[in-house]
Amino acid sequence: MSELESARIAPGGFKELGPVNWAIAKIGARAIRAPRFSLMNVLGQHRLLFLAWLPYSGMLLGMMSKLPVRDAETVILRVGHLRDCEYELQQHRRLARTRGISPEVQKKIFEGPDAEGLTARQRALITATDEFVVTRGVSAQTWARLAEHLTKPQLIEFCLLAAQYDGLAATITTLKVPLDFPD
Template identity: 80%
Template sequence: MSATKPARIEPGGLRELGLLNWVIAKIGARAIRAPRFSLFHVLGQHRLLFLSWLPYSGILLGMMSKLPVQDIETVILRVAHLRNCEYELQQHRRRARSKGLDADLQARIFEGPDADGLTDRQRALITATDEFVVTRGVSPQTWAKLAQYLTRPQLIEFCMLAAQYDGLAATITTLGVPLDFPD
């Protein structure tokens, strides 16, 4: 989200989130080292949906994931870049750095599958992500290439991950979720 867009739903507090979601949002903020986890403070206002979405999202982020965390972050960064979602980019640039994707590799991910210095696996992931987000599918050629690197469960998870972060980017942008960090 651009910093100039106003929030359509302001981040809530204890009253709007309820005790459980407020506590989860506070724990989340501590985990990302921010005063507030805006996404949780917004989505948490739909109490049941938030509690349903949280474990699903956690699985896709690496908690019991079938995909290596570097693959996960590659896909998320590429989706966020394609969707111009500054909130996702801000969150996942930091997380990706902590998982071994330095600034140079992130720049190559943003440049696209033809960037110098990418592995064949990274090229396959980025190409498949581009196709998935832009065309809502993956071509047979790209699927065959991706299947050289991913198992059947990982291929399923790739689709769910790309769809989750594409939808999340749209939700964040539409709701105008404020950034968590001043940079």
Template identity: 90%
Template sequence: MSAIEPARISPGGFKELGPLNWAIAKLGARAIRAPRFSLFNVLGQHRLLFLAWLPYSGMLLGMLSKLSVKDAEVVILRVGHLRDCEYELQQHRRLARTRGIGPDLQKKIFEGPDAEGLTDRQRALITATDEFVVTRGVSQQTWAVLSGHLTKPQLIEFCLLAAQYDGLAATITTLGVPLDFPD
């Protein structure tokens, strides 16, 4: 199911979200400069789960994160590409640009670990992300290379980040979350 197909759960408003989640969704929409933040307007309909998920997701996006925001965006963009999740890609193409990953580097991330011009660290992150998403694990060889670039806490966070965005892509696609921007 593509995000362009009809939503299985339509974005909710005040009644469906309740006052707190509605306010969070409105603030989120303002932050991304969109009329609404469809992901929040859908997930917010499970009121308590949304409130539990939000700080975890926020932490993985940079609040108190052990991975740099640039490293996180490399992983997220690659997951979105592998899962063909246009919603995730639309959000993170924009966010990545604000975090130093312009269109040229994004193209290389989508091309894969053999793309010309990637750093060794970026290659390691992309290779590990590919394995994690496709095989549900990371080979010893890839882990050894990744371990040369990341600390133990960063390795743990890499796994949780890749898993979070893989699961989020599956959720977005399954629920048919509509895009926030017309492009």
């Protein structure tokens, strides 16, 4: 059985998405250089929820983010790794490269906060992400280290970003959203 056949909700087309969400999914697919953006083609089938979720998600990805895009990608890659969400990892390995995170640094992010060659900021972000995802909170010590690098608005955004991508990984895994790229 192919990945597409095993999807719990198969990516939809024009009929399932409606004209607005179909157009958004097509634009998204063009942006990622794929024939289809499976996540949008699945989530877009809940027409209003998708339209509410999309700007929030886009804001966390950098449209009006307070976190630098490299910090956001560090958190997202770590969440995807912790949740073993290949879809999230496939999307964000590519995006992270365009945002200045080389494959070598990505390997260190996957290795964890003790990997050689990480900056203090990266270590703080990875440690806080690990705690947030695994324990659903961040210890006082880790928070203090993170606060050395982030402003109050960035700290708030860190929490919402980690929660968004943790929930998204769970949704993608549960719905068995098919990968967009063969690799």
